Amino acid sequence: xxxxxxxxxILDHYRNPRNKGKLVDADVxxxxxxxxxxxxxxxxxxxxxxxxxxxxxxxxxxAISQASASMLTEMVxxxxxxxxxxxxxxxxxxxxxxxxxxxxxxxxALLSLKVLKMGMVRYYTDKDPxxxxxxxxxxKLY
Amino acid sequence: xxxxxxxxxxxxxxxxxILKRKINGNKPLIYLDNAAxxxxxxxxxxxxxxxxxxxxxxxHRAVYQIAxxxxxEYEMSRKxxxxxxxxxxxxEIIFTRNATEAINLIAYSWGRANIKNNDNITIxxxxxxxxxxxxxxxxxxxxxxLQYIGIDDxxxxxxxxxxxxLQNRNKRVGLLSISQMSNVLGTIVPLNEIxxxxxxxxxLVLVDGAQSVPHMPVDVQEMNCxxxxxxxxKMLGPTGVGILYVKEEILDKMSPFIGGGDMIKEVHKHxxxxxxxxxxxEAGTPNIADVIGLGAxxxxxxxxxxxNVREHETNITSYAINALSTIKDVTxxxxxxxxxxxxxxxxxxxxxxxxxxATIMNSHGIAxxxxxxxxxxxxxxxxxxxxxxxxxxIYNTKKEVDIFIDVLNxxxxxxRI
Numbered sequence: 001x002x003x004x005x006x007x008x009x010i011l012d013h014y015r016n017p018r019n020k021g022k023l024v025d026a027d028v029x030x031x032x033x034x035x036x037x038x039x040x041x042x043x044x045x046x047x048x049x050x051x052x053x054x055x056x057x058x059x060x061x062x063a064i065s066q067a068s069a070s071m072l073t074e075m076v077x078x079x080x081x082x083x084x085x086x087x088x089x090x091x092x093x094x095x096x097x098x099x100x101x102x103x104x105x106x107x108x109a110l111l112s113l114k115v116l117k118m119g120m121v122r123y124y125t126d127k128d129p130x131x132x133x134x135x136x137x138x139x140k141l142y
Numbered sequence: 143x144x145x146x147x148x149x150x151x152x153x154x155x156x157x158x159x160i161l162k163r164k165i166n167g168n169k170p171l172i173y174l175d176n177a178a179x180x181x182x183x184x185x186x187x188x189x190x191x192x193x194x195x196x197x198x199x200x201x202h203r204a205v206y207q208i209a210x211x212x213x214x215e216y217e218m219s220r221k222x223x224x225x226x227x228x229x230x231x232x233x234e235i236i237f238t239r240n241a242t243e244a245i246n247l248i249a250y251s252w253g254r255a256n257i258k259n260n261d262n263i264t265i266x267x268x269x270x271x272x273x274x275x276x277x278x279x280x281x282x283x284x285x286x287x288l289q290y291i292g293i294d295d296x297x298x299x300x301x302x303x304x305x306x307x308l309q310n311r312n313k314r315v316g317l318l319s320i321s322q323m324s325n326v327l328g329t330i331v332p333l334n335e336i337x338x339x340x341x342x343x344x345x346l347v348l349v350d351g352a353q354s355v356p357h358m359p360v361d362v363q364e365m366n367c368x369x370x371x372x373x374x375x376k377m378l379g380p381t382g383v384g385i386l387y388v389k390e391e392i393l394d395k396m397s398p399f400i401g402g403g404d405m406i407k408e409v410h411k412h413x414x415x416x417x418x419x420x421x422x423x424e425a426g427t428p429n430i431a432d433v434i435g436l437g438a439x440x441x442x443x444x445x446x447x448x449x450n451v452r453e454h455e456t457n458i459t460s461y462a463i464n465a466l467s468t469i470k471d472v473t474x475x476x477x478x479x480x481x482x483x484x485x486x487x488x489x490x491x492x493x494x495x496x497x498x499x500a501t502i503m504n505s506h507g508i509a510x511x512x513x514x515x516x517x518x519x520x521x522x523x524x525x526x527x528x529x530x531x532x533x534x535x536i537y538n539t540k541k542e543v544d545i546f547i548d549v550l551n552x553x554x555x556x557x558r559i
Contacts, residue, residue, distance in 0.1 A: 062495035
């Protein structure tokens with residue numbers, strides 16, 4: 001069972017995270033943590049022409065939370081915001097290949113999506129209150 | 143009472159129904175999270191069932207037979223507790239919801255009446271959140287100074303810090319609130335010496351005994367603490383019961399914490415005459431069934447003998463520390479000498495995050511804790527986001543430690559370290 005979770009791709013993203021670091025010209029930077037585990041994720045977003053032009057993350061925590069964040073950045077970079085805001089829980093679990101995580105560990109996997117959506121709430125607050133509201137509701141699901 | 147050295151672990155294990163449980167198909171449960179809560183022997187479960195099946199009723203007032211039986215059993219638990227920690231009288235024992243509520247009771251009742259602007263409240267870097275947050279709230283409300291006694295790199299309290307924090311030149315009211323045993327490092331704090339030092343300066347002392355009382359002989363008169371808080375569910379008893387010990391002369395001057403039924407003698411439209419000790423501090427219907435269950439847990443521990451509990455845990459802790467020390471990339475926290483610590487071992491291994499290790503352990507039926515253990519101040523001091531933790535009790539065996547070590551090696555293989 002644990003061999004299934006800690007596959008090569010998870011360990012690879014944990015040890016060699018993609019898009020990790022700060023983003024000096026970020027439009028939005030946002031932080032959250034998982035109070036149960038203490039996993040922490042910061043996401044920095046640069047938005048241009050309705051697309052995620054650049055994304056970086058910082059964080060510390062378990063292999064699942066950090067690998068999931070790394071894989072999420074690859075999933076959304078250069079993608080239009082309209083598509084990114086539709087990403088749901090199962091898209092993440094499929095992306096990291098862990099569809100059978102228990103209730104405690106699923107929070108680790110979804111933390112980065114929660115932080116990304118929190119960042120988008122902030123980005124949309126003035127520009128598109130309707131989308132901001134919808135995204136804010138999403139963040140409460142994870 | 144059993145003689146020293148006759149502790150039969152296989153026989154003890156028979157008394158705990160949950161130890162027959164299998165996890166993930168066919169793996170026996172190896173429960174190594176006893177600092178969080180302990181398992182319950184059949185006698186405790188029976189005592190609770192027996193109350194609900196045969197004499198369930200409210201205590202202290204009704205005159206019929208089953209209510210009288212319930213009152214007697216409830217008060218019998220108070221007697222057992224008083225004897226267990228060697229209190230002078232049952233008037234010094236108050237039942238709360240948990241150890242956290244017991245500490246809060248002191249912060250709200252004694253603290254609000256006695257702590258004033260610029261008074262010192264001293265705690266330590268090893269405290270559990272339950273012995274930090276109530277004092278932060280009180281200090282903020284009163285403008286008092288909250289100060290910390292630090293630890294050295296081996297997890298021992300710095301005695302020079304202790305002296306400095308307890309100095310009380312202006313003879314103001316002061317409080318030291320301190321754990322007897324760290325819930326992360328396992329460090330046993332030399333309280334007799336520290337309490338004497340505090341009293342010499344006129345500082346009162348609250349002992350957080352949540353980790354110590356279940357695992358070693360504790361004598362409140364010998365230690366001479368003023369207050370002590372501990373918890374039923376960490377000593378084979380049910381959840382939902384905490385115990386607060388307060389020296390009677392201090393308790394008698396304290397104002398009630400919660401008002402309501404059972405804590406009163408007379409209630410008039412605009413004033414109330416409060417009940418005698420200890421009932422003045424137990425408003426409302428208490429957790430009758432679980433207090434009675436705790437009584438059965440105390441009986442069970444007395445039967446084994448607290449010296450035997452301590453000896454078993456010292457042995458198994460030494461064994462586990464030795465085994466862990468031989469594994470590459472393991473960092474152990476806290477004193478390495480098992481005589482200076484309880485059966486709690488915090489560690490990290492390579493770059494495997496504690497949550498990932500706990501997930502791998504779980505797939506082998508092993509329950510260990512991972513995270514900050516409600517001690518974020520200590521985690522910051524150790525400069526780690528989290529640790530793994532195993533903690534033992536009377537039913538744990540060296541064979542379980544061996545299986546744990548095997549799985550630790552498997553975790554290294556999975557993570558390729």
